Amino acid sequence: xxxxxxxxxxxxxxxxxxxxxxxxxxxxxxxxxxxxxxxxxxxxxxxxxxxxxxxxxxxxxxxxxxxxxxxxxxxxxxxxxxxxxxxxxxxxxxxxxxxxxxxxxxxxxxxxxxxxxxxxxxxxxxxxxxxxxxxxxxxxxxxxxxxxxxxxxxxxxxxxxxxxxxxxxxxxxxxxxxxxxxxxxxxxxxxxxxxxxxxxxxxxxxxxxxxxxxxxxxxxxxxxxxxxxxxxxxxxxxxxxxxxxxxxxxxxxxxxxxxxxxxxxxxxxxxxxxxxxxxxxxx
Amino acid sequence: xxxxxxxxxxxxxxxxxxxxxxxxxxxxxxxxxxxxxxxxxxxxxxxxxxxxxxxxxxxxxxxxxxxxxxxxxxxxxxxxxxxxxxxxxxxxxxxxxxxxxxxxxxxxxxxxxxxxxxxxxxxxxxxxxxxxxxxxxxxxxxxxxxxxxxxxxxxxxxxxxxxxxxxxxxxxxxxxxxxxxxxxxxxxxxxxxxxxxxxxxxxxxxxxxxxxxxxxxxxxxxxxxxxxxxxxxxxxxxxxxxxxxxxxxxxxxxxxxxxxxxxxxxxxxxxxxxxxxxxxxxx
Numbered sequence: 051x052x053x054x055x056x057x058x059x060x061x062x063x064x065x066x067x068x069x070x071x072x073x074x075x076x077x078x079x080x081x082x083x084x085x086x087x088x089x090x091x092x093x094x095x096x097x098x099x100x101x102x103x104x105x106x107x108x109x110x111x112x113x114x115x116x117x118x119x120x121x122x123x124x125x126x127x128x129x130x131x132x133x134x135x136x137x138x139x140x141x142x143x144x145x146x147x148x149x150x151x152x153x154x155x156x157x158x159x160x161x162x163x164x165x166x167x168x169x170x171x172x173x174x175x176x177x178x179x180x181x182x183x184x185x186x187x188x189x190x191x192x193x194x195x196x197x198x199x200x201x202x203x204x205x206x207x208x209x210x211x212x213x214x215x216x217x218x219x220x221x222x223x224x225x226x227x228x229x230x231x232x233x234x235x236x237x238x239x240x241x242x243x244x245x246x247x248x249x250x251x252x253x254x255x256x257x258x259x260x261x262x263x264x265x266x267x268x269x270x271x272x273x274x275x276x277x278x279x280x281x282x283x284x285x286x287x288x289x290x291x292x293x294x295x296x297x298x299x300x301x302x303x304x305x306x307x308x309x310x311x312x313x314x315x316x317x318x319x320x321x322x323x324x325x326x327x328x329x330x331x332x333x
Numbered sequence: 334x335x336x337x338x339x340x341x342x343x344x345x346x347x348x349x350x351x352x353x354x355x356x357x358x359x360x361x362x363x364x365x366x367x368x369x370x371x372x373x374x375x376x377x378x379x380x381x382x383x384x385x386x387x388x389x390x391x392x393x394x395x396x397x398x399x400x401x402x403x404x405x406x407x408x409x410x411x412x413x414x415x416x417x418x419x420x421x422x423x424x425x426x427x428x429x430x431x432x433x434x435x436x437x438x439x440x441x442x443x444x445x446x447x448x449x450x451x452x453x454x455x456x457x458x459x460x461x462x463x464x465x466x467x468x469x470x471x472x473x474x475x476x477x478x479x480x481x482x483x484x485x486x487x488x489x490x491x492x493x494x495x496x497x498x499x500x501x502x503x504x505x506x507x508x509x510x511x512x513x514x515x516x517x518x519x520x521x522x523x524x525x526x527x528x529x530x531x532x533x534x535x536x537x538x539x540x541x542x543x544x545x546x547x548x549x550x551x552x553x554x555x556x557x558x559x560x561x562x563x564x565x566x567x568x569x570x571x572x573x574x575x576x577x578x579x580x581x582x583x584x585x586x587x588x589x590x591x592x593x594x595x596x597x598x599x600x601x602x603x604x605x606x607x608x609x610x611x612x613x614x615x616x
Contacts, residue, residue, distance in 0.1 A: 174547040194544055222544045234538055234545045241535070242549040245528060248585035250608040252524070252578065255517055260615040261477055261505045262517045264457035266525040269552040274612040278605035286596050295535065296590045300583065302531035307579045313569050322561035325533040329557040332543040 054079040059115040060101070061108065061130060063091040065177055066147050067121030068185025071100040073218035076187065083111035091182050112137040117214075118144045124283050128157050135163060143207050144168045149235060150287045151198045151228035159202060167204050169211045172196040172231065173220065174239065178275040190219040196235075198228040236291035241299060243281060244292070246274040337362040342398040343384070344391065344413060346374040348460055349430050350404030351468025354383040356501035359470065366394035374465045395420040400497075401427045407566050411440050418446060426490050427451045432518060433570045434481045434511035442485060450487050452494045455479040455514065456503065457522065461558040473502040479518075481511040519574035524582060526564060527575070529557040 054077045060067045063086040074082055084101045085108045086092050092104030105111050112118060112134055120127050127146055138144070144166060148154055155170055162168055175193035177184050195215045199208055212223045226234070250271050253259055259267075285292055309317045337360045343350045346369040357365055367384045368391045369375050375387030388394050395401065395417055403410050410429055421427070427449060431437055438453055445451055458476035460467050478498045482491055495506045509517070533554050536542055542550075568575055592600045 174545070176547065193548075194546060196545065224544050234540065237536065237538055238542060238546045238550045242532070242553045244586065244589055245532065245553065246549070247605055247608040248582060248589055249525070249528065250612050251585045251588075251604065252582040253520065253611065254581060255520055257517065259521060261507050262457070262479065263477060263521045263615075264459065265476075266529070266556045267521045269555060270525045270528065271608075271612050271615075272552060273549045274608040276605050276609050278602045278609065281605060282598050282601045285593050285601060286598060289593055289596070293590060293594055296586065296593075298537060299531060299535040300586060300590075302534045303527065303579065303583060303586075305534075306527055306531055307576060307583075310568050310572055310579075311576055313572070315565050315569060318565045318568060319561045321534065322530055322559045322564060325530040325554075325557040326559050326561065328536065329533050329554050332546075332551075332554075 056116040057081045057083070057111075057114050058117045058119065059083040059085060059108070059111040060119045060121060061085050062121035063088070063095050063101075063104070063182050063185075064121060065180050065182070065184050065189070066173065066175075067119070068095065068100070068182040069175075069187060069189040070119055070121060070147075070218070071095060072185060072187040073190055075100050077214075077217055081114075083115065085111060094182055108134050109137045112142075113139055115139055116142060118142060120144060120146045123280055124148045124150060124154055124287060127154070128161070131158055131168075132161050135161065138163065138166050141165050142167075143210065145171045145211055147171065147173050149239065149284045151231045153287065155198065155200060155228050159200060162202070167202065167207045168200075169203055169207050170198045170200065170228070171211060171215070172198070172235070173215070175220075178272055180277050187218070190215070192219065192221045195220040195223045196231055197223060197225045198231045199225055200228070232288050233291050236288055236295045240281075240285060240288060240292045241295045243273055243276060244285070244296060245299070246271050247276060250274040339399040340364045340366070340394075340397050341400045341402065342366040342368060342391070342394040343402045343404060344368050345404040346371070346378050346384075346387070346465050346468075347404060348463050348465070348467050348472070349456065349458075350402070351378065351383070351465040352458075352470060352472040353402055353404060353430075353501070354378060355468060355470040356473055358383050360497075360500055364397075366398065368394060377465055391417050392420045395425075396422055398422055399425060401425055403427060403429045406563055407431045407433060407437055407570060410437070411444070414441055414451075415444050418444065421446065421449050424448050425450075426493065428454045428494055430454065430456050432522065432567050434514045436570065438481065438483060438511050442483060445485070450485065450490045451483075452486055452490050453481045453483065453511070454494060454498070455481070455518070456498070458503075461555055463560050470501070473498070475502065475504045478503040478506045479514055480506060480508045481514045482508055483511070515571050516574050519571055519578045523568060523571060523575045524578045526556055526559060527568070527579060528582070529554050530559060533557040 058079050063084050081102045084104045095101045175189050341362050346367050364385045367387045378384045458472050
């Protein structure tokens with residue numbers, strides 16, 4: 051098998067970090083290291099052989115790593131970079147998995163060393179569970195990936211990250227500005243989570259709901275099993291975009307509600323046809 | 334294989350009628366007939382061997398059928414029963430697949446012959462497509478089924494329908510009143526469809542949305558590919574329940590929106606934890 055001629059360190063062995071380790075291990079890199087504050091996660095990852103060695107502190111593996119993938123909560127990324135700014139290998143490429151970009155990128159870029167290239171990325175993949183034990187290299191299969199290039203980025207490193215994520219299973223890799231990313235993600239990712247949580251919290255039936263559901267309710271609410279710490283950060287970190295998307299959604303709910311109240315059957319049909327057509331075109 | 338000692342007629346060879354034919358054929362009934370206004374659907378069903386014979390008119394198969402499964406849109410069921418009231422075999426059991434019950438049952442019961450027992454049922458299963466070509470006996474596997482007994486029903490016929498639907502793959506069969514059914518279904522089935530349609534119609538991104546979605550958006554919007562004629566009937570036929578559920582949902586959306594606007598992180602976490610816990614308990 052071809053070798054990936056790199057040392058890689060993954061920061062954070064949660065669901066996403068663990069999944070990266072599993073997927074990257076298959077590409078046969080020189081060495082793959084991981085850093086986590088949880089000793090058990092490190093032991094487990096070493097035992098199942100998805101990393102060569104794990105560390106509680108980042109300094110040693112960072113010094114020899116050509117690629118660093120930071121899989122931490124948004125707020126912790128900046129702190130991690132700041133704390134380790136002198137530990138990165140000269141010319142290292144860093145990438146991340148953070149779900150919001152604009153403010154975050156400004157903050158991180160302001161503390162970077164000149165020789166380090168941070169290619170900001172967002173794998174649009176996940177699971178409703180958290181932690182290494184739910185990690186899987188299949189998490190990324192067929193998923194979308196967004197790169198948000200900045201003026202600092204070297205073209206070759208942008209291409210390198212794009213090619214790498216395609217190798218581990220991502221299907222579409224799109225490049226857009228951090229601002230556009232945050233607007234889009236407010237709609238395609240954050241709004242669905244707001245909706246799923248609100249739907250489950252609207253349950254006032256007083257029965258065992260699961261006995262009276264079809265696929266629709268189960269599908270719409272799977273992601274209500276949510277990592278509340280992470281999503282509190284994501285929601286408040288993208289407040290303006292998200293609130294605007296929520297309000298557009300509220301208007302659409304109101305429109306269909308009024309059509310039902312007034313029994314405007316033609317209008318109802320139109321509303322549904324429009325959505326149906328748009329959704330069919332998507333897949 | 335044991336034989337199901339019955340003649341069965343299925344009225345309507347759409348997605349659900351076709352799926353019933355496929356699933357029931359495996360139980361080896363004496364004869365299984367179908368009625369549809371679409372000659373091609375009949376031909377196809379005969380060719381693939383899921384019915385013994387198809388008819389454009391119902392009179393002949395009804396006269397010898399012990400069980401009749403009406404898989405038509407709600408409004409057409411009453412008309413079908415009225416038009417064929419003299420064609421049913423003496424003592425026949427009829428059942429249906431209608432997604433709303435209260436008003437519908439009153440109307441249908443008022444025109445029934447005394448010797449006929451109509452056991453009203455709601456298979457909580459479907460697909461986002463319509464038509465025989467998407468039918469599959471697997472549609473019902475592991476799904477929920479609701480029976481809404483009325484005073485007219487004979488206990489043995491209620492048990493018969495319950496056992497039959499379990500044999501074709503339904504997992505949970507619950508018996509509740511038509512009124513309770515309509516309230517529950519307003520929440521677990523109709524509200525999710527209202528939400529999915531509204532979410533797709535809120536897309537104002539101006540990009541190819543499918544390139545920027547994760548599983549969450551795709552799952553929340555699959556059912557926006559909706560049969561608008563059918564769901565217009567279902568929504569307006571359960572108007573009061575559905576509007577109440579929409580309004581409870583609107584309140585929950587507003588609650589989370591305000592928490593985001595005010596950056597009330599603890600409240601946001603609480604809201605998410607509550608939903609997360611409830612959803613985890615469901616599965």
